[in-house]
Amino acid sequence: MIELSHIEKRFGDNVVLKDISVAIAEGTVTALVGPSGGGKSTMLRCINLLETPTSGTIRLGEETIQFSPGKKTGWDAIQRLRRQTGMVFQNFQLFPHQTAIENVMEGLVTVLKWPKDKARARALELLQKVGMEHKADAWPATLSGGQQQRVAIARALAPSPRVLLCDEPTSALDPELAEEVVEVLSRLAREGTTMIMATHDLRLASRVADQVLFLDGGLIVESGAPKAIFQTPERERTKKFISSLS
Ligand code: ADP
Ligand code: MG
Numbered sequence: 001m002i003e004l005s006h007i008e009k010r011f012g013d014n015v016v017l018k019d020i021s022v023a024i025a026e027g028t029v030t031a032l033v034g035p036s037g038g039g040k041s042t043m044l045r046c047i048n049l050l051e052t053p054t055s056g057t058i059r060l061g062e063e064t065i066q067f068s069p070g071k072k073t074g075w076d077a078i079q080r081l082r083r084q085t086g087m088v089f090q091n092f093q094l095f096p097h098q099t100a101i102e103n104v105m106e107g108l109v110t111v112l113k114w115p116k117d118k119a120r121a122r123a124l125e126l127l128q129k130v131g132m133e134h135k136a137d138a139w140p141a142t143l144s145g146g147q148q149q150r151v152a153i154a155r156a157l158a159p160s161p162r163v164l165l166c167d168e169p170t171s172a173l174d175p176e177l178a179e180e181v182v183e184v185l186s187r188l189a190r191e192g193t194t195m196i197m198a199t200h201d202l203r204l205a206s207r208v209a210d211q212v213l214f215l216d217g218g219l220i221v222e223s224g225a226p227k228a229i230f231q232t233p234e235r236e237r238t239k240k241f242i243s244s245l246s
Helices: 040-047 075-082 100-110 116-129 145-157 175-190 202-208 226-231 236-245
Strands: 002-011 014-024 029-033 055-060 063-067 085-088 163-167 195-198 211-216 219-224
Touching: 002 040, 014 040, 014 219, 029 040, 029 202, 040 055, 040 163, 040 195, 063 075, 085 145, 100 116, 100 145, 116 145, 145 163, 145 175, 175 195, 175 202, 195 202, 202 226, 211 226, 211 236, 219 226, 219 236, 226 236
Parallel strands: 029 195, 029 211, 085 163, 163 195
Antiparallel strands: 002 014, 002 055, 055 063, 211 219
């Protein structure tokens, strides 16, 4: 359902993604692990086109975009592809001047032009899904980090994206609050939500991921089932990294 072919991303002379090719099936969870600076965030940002790949092809559902240096990507194509993605960030990034439910409604109302009552009903449904309906009218600042992240997940899911992209969704949280976010993400995984998540949290990756990609220096160095990657990594680089975390 999602296919990256020979994706390269440069910032000036710095080649941050070198030659990324991967296929991701619908309903599966892919974890991106690896050292800081390895290109995990850039890979996620290329999938929703917050960054434009320098070259390569991205296919997402029916939408295929080919990138090459000097070729401008049409705004319509960018919008169509981006709308099939939802993004969750390390630091939640809720709109501080909106309540929890308003945060979840925002994209539906302003981007998709849904009427407010329909958007509110959908938002409430999603807040229920992440166990936050009792805080629908709360301001983000009054919520714990774990609660804010659960609202952010509901917001990302509101327009029914094909894929949920999560960039270090538990990194800013204490273990206890991280756990409630892990619970929500594993429930979504069981329900068949397609997800790609960058994470340092091997427990999260082991619990929810179907495949793990080990990213280092802009390359997928090793990939496979979580158990294989974490317990019997083949590459020296992967072994070192895994043992540095545990
Ligand atoms: P990770 O998420 O695995 O830590 P990143 O994708 O954030 O890795 O970063 C990979 C490399 O890309 C780093 O060397 C970083 O400095 C560089 N990089 C990321 N974003 C930009 C940017 N907007 N401009 C220049 N360099 C960037
Ligand atoms: Mg990152």
